[in-house]
Amino acid sequence: MEDQEVYYVDVLLPLHLPGTYTYRVPRELSGEVAIGKRVVVQFGSKSDKMYSALVRRIHTTAPHWKSKYVLSVLDEEPVVTLRQMEFWEWMARYYMCYPGDVMAVAMPAGMKLASESAISIHPDFDGELSRLTKYELQIVNILTEHPVMRVLDISRAIGVQKIMPLIRTMIEREVVVMDEELRERFVPRKSVYLRLADEYSSDEAQRALFDDLEHKRRTKQVDLLMQYLQMSHFGKELVAKRTLPAGSAMQTLIKNGILVAEERIESRLKDYSDSDLTPVSSIVLNDEQQRAFDQLNTKHLTLNTFLLHGITSSGKTEVYIKLIDEQVRAGHQVLFLLPEIALTSQIINRLRRYFGDKVGVYHSRFSASQRVEVWRRTMATGEGRYQVLLGARSALFLPFNDLSLVIVDEEHDPSYKQQDPAPRYQARDAAVYLARLWGARTVLGSATPSVESYHNAVTGKYGLAEMTQRYGGFSLPEVVCVDMKKESKEGHVRGHFSDTLLDAIREALAHRQQVILYQNRRGFALRLECDECHQIPQCIHCDVSLVYHKASNSLRCHYCGYSIPVPADCPACHSTHLRMVGVGTERIEEDLQIHFPEARIARMDLDSTLQKNQYMELLNDFAERRIDILVGTQMVTKGLDFEHVSVVGVVNADNLINYPNFRSYERAFQQLTQVSGRAGRHGDAGRVIIQTYNPTHQILQKVEDNDYRGLYADQDNERRVFRYPPYYRLIEVTLKHRESDVLNQAADWLAAQMHGLFGNRVMGPEYPLVSRVRALYLKTITVRFERTENIADAKSLMMQLADTLVKQEGWARVAVHFDVDPY
Ligand code: ADP
Ligand code: ZN
Ligand code: ZN
Numbered sequence: 166m167e168d169q170e171v172y173y174v175d176v177l178l179p180l181h182l183p184g185t186y187t188y189r190v191p192r193e194l195s196g197e198v199a200i201g202k203r204v205v206v207q208f209g210s211k212s213d214k215m216y217s218a219l220v221r222r223i224h225t226t227a228p229h230w231k232s233k234y235v236l237s238v239l240d241e242e243p244v245v246t247l248r249q250m251e252f253w254e255w256m257a258r259y260y261m262c263y264p265g266d267v268m269a270v271a272m273p274a275g276m277k278l279a280s281e282s283a284i285s286i287h288p289d290f291d292g293e294l295s296r297l298t299k300y301e302l303q304i305v306n307i308l309t310e311h312p313v314m315r316v317l318d319i320s321r322a323i324g325v326q327k328i329m330p331l332i333r334t335m336i337e338r339e340v341v342v343m344d345e346e347l348r349e350r351f352v353p354r355k356s357v358y359l360r361l362a363d364e365y366s367s368d369e370a371q372r373a374l375f376d377d378l379e380h381k382r383r384t385k386q387v388d389l390l391m392q393y394l395q396m397s398h399f400g401k402e403l404v405a406k407r408t409l410p411a412g413s414a415m416q417t418l419i420k421n422g423i424l425v426a427e428e429r430i431e432s433r434l435k436d437y438s439d440s441d442l443t444p445v446s447s448i449v450l451n452d453e454q455q456r457a458f459d460q461l462n463t464k465h466l467t468l469n470t471f472l473l474h475g476i477t478s479s480g481k482t483e484v485y486i487k488l489i490d491e492q493v494r495a496g497h498q499v500l501f502l503l504p505e506i507a508l509t510s511q512i513i514n515r516l517r518r519y520f521g522d523k524v525g526v527y528h529s530r531f532s533a534s535q536r537v538e539v540w541r542r543t544m545a546t547g548e549g550r551y552q553v554l555l556g557a558r559s560a561l562f563l564p565f566n567d568l569s570l571v572i573v574d575e576e577h578d579p580s581y582k583q584q585d586p587a588p589r590y591q592a593r594d595a596a597v598y599l600a601r602l603w604g605a606r607t608v609l610g611s612a613t614p615s616v617e618s619y620h621n622a623v624t625g626k627y628g629l630a631e632m633t634q635r636y637g638g639f640s641l642p643e644v645v646c647v648d649m650k651k652e653s654k655e656g657h658v659r660g661h662f663s664d665t666l667l668d669a670i671r672e673a674l675a676h677r678q679q680v681i682l683y684q685n686r687r688g689f690a691l692r693l694e695c696d697e698c699h700q701i702p703q704c705i706h707c708d709v710s711l712v713y714h715k716a717s718n719s720l721r722c723h724y725c726g727y728s729i730p731v732p733a734d735c736p737a738c739h740s741t742h743l744r745m746v747g748v749g750t751e752r753i754e755e756d757l758q759i760h761f762p763e764a765r766i767a768r769m770d771l772d773s774t775l776q777k778n779q780y781m782e783l784l785n786d787f788a789e790r791r792i793d794i795l796v797g798t799q800m801v802t803k804g805l806d807f808e809h810v811s812v813v814g815v816v817n818a819d820n821l822i823n824y825p826n827f828r829s830y831e832r833a834f835q836q837l838t839q840v841s842g843r844a845g846r847h848g849d850a851g852r853v854i855i856q857t858y859n860p861t862h863q864i865l866q867k868v869e870d871n872d873y874r875g876l877y878a879d880q881d882n883e884r885r886v887f888r889y890p891p892y893y894r895l896i897e898v899t900l901k902h903r904e905s906d907v908l909n910q911a912a913d914w915l916a917a918q919m920h921g922l923f924g925n926r927v928m929g930p931e932y933p934l935v936s937r938v939r940a941l942y943l944k945t946i947t948v949r950f951e952r953t954e955n956i957a958d959a960k961s962l963m964m965q966l967a968d969t970l971v972k973q974e975g976w977a978r979v980a981v982h983f984d985v986d987p988y
Contacts, residue, residue: 170225174198174235176218177250178208179269179277181262181587185221187228188235198223198235201243201250203276205236205329213317215280217329219245219268237327244276244544246564252599253562259598261896261960261983262587270588271562273540274343275336275533278329280317284308287342287534297340300331305340339534358403359393359424374423385414393424403427407782408789442521445490448483457630458484461608462491465628470597472576472622473610475632476641476871477842478806481610482512483636485572486519488608489553493523497569498543499553502596504578504803506557510781511788511806512574513555525551527560540564558583558592561599568603571596575803576609576618577835582988589984593618612842613835613873616880620891635846642813642844642851644869646860649817660756661816666854667760669812670794674764678811678850679787680794681801682757683840684750685821691749693720695735696742702732708937715751725939753816754796761794769797802840813844815855822864827889828988830864834876837868890988894950897987898963900930901941901980911970911979912944918966923948923959941980960985 172195175185188206190198198204203217217239253267269277286308294302303323308314320328335341365371371394378387389409396404406426409415418424450458461471461484475481489499503512506528517524525539542551544564554563558581573581573593581592593609600607609618609627622629635641647663657664670680691713692701701710704722711720713731721728734741754768769783780800786792788807795801821833837855845851857865867876885892900915902908912930919927929946936943948963950956960983967981 171227172198173224173226173228173232174204174220175222175224176204176206177221177253177268178206178216178218178265179272180208180216180265181269182265183263185264186218187232188218189232190223191234194235194238197238199243200247201245203239203244205239205327207233207236213280215317215329217276217278219250221250237330239278239330239333244540244564245272246544246566248602249562249564252602255598255602256588256590256595258957258960260588260590260985261964262589266587270559270583270586273533273536275537276540278316278333278336278343280315280320280329282316282343283313284316284319284332284341284343285313287339290340300325301335301340304331304335308341336534337537343533357406357426357428359397359406359409359419359426360403361393361397362422362425365423383414383417385412386418389414389418390423407786410791443518445486445519448486450483450487451480451636453632453634454480454484454636457632458487460628460630461488461606468628469600469605470607470621470626471609471628471630472614472618473608473630473632474614474619474622474873475610475612475630476635477612477839478635478639478846479612479632480636481574481612481632482515484632485574485608485610486516488570488572489516489520492570493520493552495569497552497567498565499570499572500560500563500565500568500596500599501553501555502560502571502573502581502592503555503557504575504580505800506555510784516553516555520553523550523552525554527554527556527563529557529559558590558595561592561595565603568600569605571600571605571607573607573609575611577611577613577615578803579832587982589982589987591986594986613838614877616831616877616884617891619877620881637847639845639848640851641871642841642853644841644853644855644871646818646855646857646865646869648858648860649856650858659760661753661856662756662760663854663856666814666856669852669854670761670814673812674761674793676811677790677809679790679792679807679809680812680814681810681840681843682753682794682796682814682816683798683801683836684753684796684816685798685836691715691745691747691752693731693743694746695738695740696744697740698735698738700735700737701746702729702736706938706940708935713745713749724935750796750798757794757796764793765791766794766796767792769795769800799836801843802836805843806846807843808847810843811845811848811850811852813840813851813853815840815853818855818857818865819859822859822862826988827884827887831876831880833864834867834873837865838871838873841868888949890986892952894952894954894956894985895987896948896950896956896960896963897984898946898948898967899933899980899982899984900944900946902978903941905942907975907979908942908944911973911976912946914973915966915970915981916946919946919948919963922962923950926950 172190173187174190175187177185186208198220200220200223202220204220205215206218208214208216215236253264253271256267257264286305294305297305300323304319307319307322316328316332320326325331332341336343365374375387392409393404396408419426457473457475461473473481473484492499501516513526525542527536527539539551540563542549543554544566546566554560573596576593583590583592597607618627621627645665647665649658649663652658652663659667673680692710693713694701702720703710704725704727706727707722707724709722709724711722711729714721718731719728720731735743750768750770754766758766767783767786784805787795790809815837818837821836822829841853844853855865855868884890898915900908900912902911916927916930926949927946928949930944933943933945950959963983970981971977971979
């Protein structure tokens with residue numbers, strides 16, 4: 166460059182650091198730097214620590230100190246937009262953390278290459294060496310000998326200093342992978358597929374085969390083969406084995422070499438060819454849906470956020486699809502947020518049926534390279550650009566280039582809240598802000614809206630559209646509460662089940678209908694209790710009891726993972742009289758099998774679905790009626806649409822209601838209504854049976870009557886009277902330290918300082934419900950601000966106090982973090 170001016174860049178690092186850092190751009194790179202590109206910089210006291218940092222600003226103002234140089238530029242084109250960085254900065258300000266914290270979760274792992282990153286050969290690398298350059302070949306050779314190496318060590322070993330651009334290319338070409346991805350237990354998805362043996366490829370051979378089987382009266386084999394041929398388009402495609410009924414007919418066909426079973430890796434980013442698309446125009450909205458659509462689709466000058474309150478199975482998804490279609494046609498982008506993507510493969514498939522390969526799915530369980538690909542295709546302007554981006558909360562961070570509509574489905578769902586680590590954000594609320602940055606419309610949808618969103622709707626801050634009928638004219642299921650105390654007295658209870666529930670299940674099974682049983686885990690997990698001293702074994706690191714896990718015959722802590730073998734005697738008094746208390750999902754599953762030996766029962770909870778694809782397989786099996794009864798935790802309450810579920814049972818509703826939190830009634834109503842909504846979606850005969858010791862409880866009454874408005878009116882009133890959101894804003898400060906004395910002193914000091922600033926808005930410090938986790942003691946201080954107060958300044962004052970605290974003698978290791986809107 167001719168220009169003699171010296172350039173500087175302010176960069177963001179994906180680390181827990183305040184603000185940006187300034188580096189000097191060497192002359193030979195000055196034409197290459199641009200806002201949103203990654204540059205390699207050295208950071209920290211060790212001269213060999215290198216990071217990829219993002220260019221936030223370019224300027225000519227020399228800093229007061231001698232700045233280091235940018236070492237290289239990683240990207241030809243920006244990988245992050247200015248608007249994204251502004252969004253991160255807003256998030257950091259609002260949720261009281263640093264932009265670097267946001268960047269660390271916002272960018273896919275594959276884009277955060279650093280000298281400390283560990284690199285290995287990609288498990289899918291085909292070993293094709295001819296397409297590698299000289300240095301790439303050297304890297305592959307070293308990694309073959311030392312399977313895991315840091316970038317830094319590779320650089321030394323092959324004597325190339327500027328190695329990061331090289332590694333970046335190799336990651337993108339899936340020759341190598343970064344450690345973060347390996348930690349996610351990268352397993353390529355394998356499935357068994359069936360094909361017809363080659364000798365039966367001709368029509369004549371197939372006919373002869375059928376003649377022969379029919380002649381021998383192998384009707385089961387004939388049926389199966391017919392099914393296979395249909396699904397495979399007469400042998401043209403592979404069919405996954407699990408999609409066909411398992412049994413002896415299948416085994417015989419494989420044994421006799423008629424069907425060939427092969428293990429294949431399923432393609433991970435499945436593209437849908439245009440040919441199997443259903444045109445959106447084929448959706449005909451009914452009157453109520455059309456009215457909601459029109460309300461959501463009118464141009465308001467100021468109002469751009471809407472709540473769609475539609476009862477379960479009213480067809481909210483169809484309304485979303487219509488809304489999305491308009492934006493896609495106009496060339497815009499749509500963000501579709503779901504609470505937990507693993508559970509919503511149904512919605513993904515529905516959207517793909519309409520929008521085909523314009524749909525990108527962003528998933529924290531995807532590998533780094535897949536995530537990088539979705540990232541790039543969101544940013545793309547031409548070929549391969551995604552226009553409909555579907556994901557759980559992290560999809561908020563994608564690099565949109567023309568966002569015009571944001572949909573937040575099941576907006577009430579607690580999993581939209583990120584708990585740990587920072588940024589501790591509420592994705593629904595952040596989505597509303599993101600949409601505002603883009604001038605885009607937001608539609609929040611739910612059958613059981615959060616009190617906050619409904620409050621915004623009735624006070625006119627959000628527009629409101631309502632749907633009160635199930636699609637197809639089906640009625641909501643009949644909800645019955647069973648009084649377990651009374652039933653038990655009268656001898657109508659067997660184990661955990663009332664006769665009412667057992668009869669309903671029996672009847673459903675007799676009609677070849679399916680059943681969902683919901684057992685909420687909280688407080689119900691199995692624990693071991695001593696009959697003599699009544700002690701329950703506790704975790705040594707946390708202040709919680711250990712939970713029994715049958716498969717591993719161990720007691721495990723659900724907070725830190727600590728586990729011990731089941732002890733033979735009581736750790737406290739050495740009595741050998743130990744017994745199990747509580748009812749886990751495993752137990753329900755077992756007991757149910759005794760009542761219904763013929764039924765096919767499956768369980769869906771965290772233990773049974775740890776592996777990546779198990780959710781989908783379970784849901785698939787249930788959808789195709791290879792399972793009769795699905796027993797599960799919260800997971801079974803969410804958004805599922807199955808045709809043949811006629812009975813939903815709630816094994817015990819009481820624990821759900823009696824949880825000490827200002828939201829517990831709201832949550833209980835939501836969960837019970839949502840799980841009820843799974844019944845009778847495609848027919849009138851749905852029944853919901855809720856077992857309880859407290860059948861007259863106001864929440865159960867409201868669930869029975871499907872009385873959302875009544876619930877809202879009560880809750881909204883309580884929130885106002887007891888000074889909770891949406892009338893007040895809460896900020897929760899948590900302090901942690903190994904020693905309770907140190908923690909107490911630090912917490913008292915901080916609370917006193919805060920009291921000085923904010924008076925009686927400050928509550929605490931106090932011990933939270935679980936006051937010790939992973940060997941750290943916890944204390945919390947809560948601050949309550951009125952809605953009308955501008956609290957931006959208060960937030961920065963609090964962050965300054967936290968900085969001051971850790972600088973005090975002996976308190977350097979006190980961790981202080983903030984949780985804004987901690988609910
Ligand atoms: P919700 O999301 O409100 O619970 P869904 O969108 O899942 O409801 O709709 C429930 C069922 O009704 C689905 O199987 C859906 O395909 C069907 N459905 C809803 N609206 C329509 C429509 N306009 N045309 C055809 N089918 C519809
Ligand atoms: Zn623990
Ligand atoms: Zn004991």
